[in-house]
Amino acid sequence: MTRETMEIIGIIAGCCTTASFVPQVLHTWRTKSVEDISLRMYLLLCTGVTLWLVYGLLVDSLSVVLANSVTLVLAASVLVMKLRFRNPKE
Template sequence: MEIIGLVAGFCTTASFVPQVVRTWRTRSVADISLRMYLLLCLGVSLWLVYGALVGSVAVLLANSVTLVLAASVLGMKLAFGRKKPAPPPRR
């Protein structure tokens, strides 16, 4: 059963890689939801605690990597999402 968990964890974790790569390359974060990634990082952190409490290698591995990837997107959202101040109007 642990193998099923490892494969499932790999699949769901790997699904974040294209978003991380695309966000890094384009620096475009306008369509990324800050609230969604905040909530996701919280939930994944709680899964890590759960995995530690029940001693599940699959839960720990998958959610450790997922947290790194999701936190990367969240960090890029915060860093790249800052808008530069508009220049003052010309007279």
């Protein structure tokens, strides 16, 4: 299998997994409801995705860089909304 074929598979996989965050971002933005969103989970997710992005840059993998760049923006959006819309009692 060529490197180009592997990158295409990676890009398709990245599109699928990254797209899964879009409904959560839209739902959270529309409802402003963040009660059921785990702050720790999104902190850990953003940290992991950032490390994947760095890894993708180090190994020069376009599919890893693209997927994790977009995923980081989406996951960080939910994280910011969690902090912004949370109940003052938290």
